[in-house]
Amino acid sequence: MNIGLDMMGGDFAPLEAVKGVKQYLLAHDFDGLSLVLFGDELQLSALLAEQGVPQEKYQVIPTTEIIEMNEHPTRALKEKQNSSISVGFKYLATGKIDAFISAGNTGAMLVGAMFSIKTVEGVLRPTISSVIPKQDGGTGLLVDVGLNADCKPEQLNQFAVMGSVFSQYIYGVEQPKVGLINVGEEEGKGNILAQAAYPLLKENKAIHFIGNVEGRDVFGDKADVMVCEGFTGNVILKLAESVYDIAQNQQIDNPYLNRFNFEIYGGTPVLGVEKPVIIGHGISHGTAFGNMIDVAVRMLNTNVLGKVKEAISGI
Structure with missing residues (x-):
């Protein structure tokens, strides 16, 4: 090797x-x-x-x-x-x-x-993902986080598949729960992209789709893989990175907040x-x-x- x-x-x-x-x-x-x-x-x-x-x-x-x-x-x-x-x-x-x-x-x-x-x-398009620390100790995956600022529904469907495979084989999640980042839980919510992507994800037999996830769900255990276009994903990623910076500036030593240190995850693979x-x-x-x-x-x-x-x- x-x-x-x-x-x-x-x-x-x-x-x-x-x-x-x-x-x-x-x-x-x-x-x-x-x-x-x-x-x-x-x-x-x-x-x-x-x-x-x-x-x-x-x-x-x-x-x-x-x-x-x-x-x-x-x-x-x-x-x-x-x-x-x-x-x-x-x-x-x-x-x-x-x-x-x-x-x-x-x-x-x-x-x-x-x-x-x-x-x-x-x-259709490669993607990049980022690790999201979960409050329950698990490891979530957010995809895309900046490579594709604008996406088509078919691309989000593929991101879900690639992220699910990566979560399973690299982080050991047996059947990753896949969620679509959205502004509400109900089917039919969101912008044109989210509305069009939802039925594709729902019908995709290669993933375990659990529906929409909101911003408040990102750090919880509702979904293991969270899918969105790169614009939204990059905003979430940079917000998550700031959590660790704030904790360090405030001299807060907390096991969960310490997991937001990007260094312990290395880098992001191109999927x-x-x-x-x-x-x-x-x-x-x-x-x-x-x-x-x-x-x-x-x-x-x-x-x-x-x-x-x-x-x-x-x-």
Whole structure:
């Protein structure tokens, strides 16, 4: 199993990326894992040695360019062929690595995912999701959280399937309850998109649809997978992230509120593409990088994207 990491992406790279590699390797005794690290060879070699990362567990692929956070994704990928993101996707597309991780330019990662390795056959649009901590200790999934600001009902129907499969195989939810984010519980509520998506979800035999869920249900146990277009999802995601920030600013140490720390979940996978691509927050530290590696390993071990492909072909 070869997992590629963009070591130059993120506000605190490459040091925090190296720390994440070390944290993961210290916590997991996995003989079949090899990490392929893309970035500045001199910087990485010095940091890896300084952190005491076992040399037999990684290889460094030298790159000379970095796609900055404010660059235009498509143009940057085209013009910076030797950037850590561009080279990483070349390795992924040619099978030299099995998964690719970055906390760098989100747009470049999404463009690379959709045009380097293609979408799963039948998927209308890939999507990204985010973990939502539940009050009962469970793990909820919100999808989409920003990739598709405007959606069609058929896309929400597919998001529900992909999110349900991911929840089942990665978070161990046996029969994920799927809810449609809406402004009321009753069928027929909401805008044109929600009204049109509801009957598709209701008739979808590949999911366990429980109806509409309101904003007050997001952190409860009513639904395990919550579906919406990316505009609404991103607003909910950023609101959830602020909960942790407020708790930290108020010096509140609460087991539930502490679960809103995005670092413990790593990053978000792009669902609907052929191979695992995981996107981290730009302000990721070592803990987040280590957990992104863990997500990639779990995705490969469970063949969750193969399960997504099977589920999509059945609807």
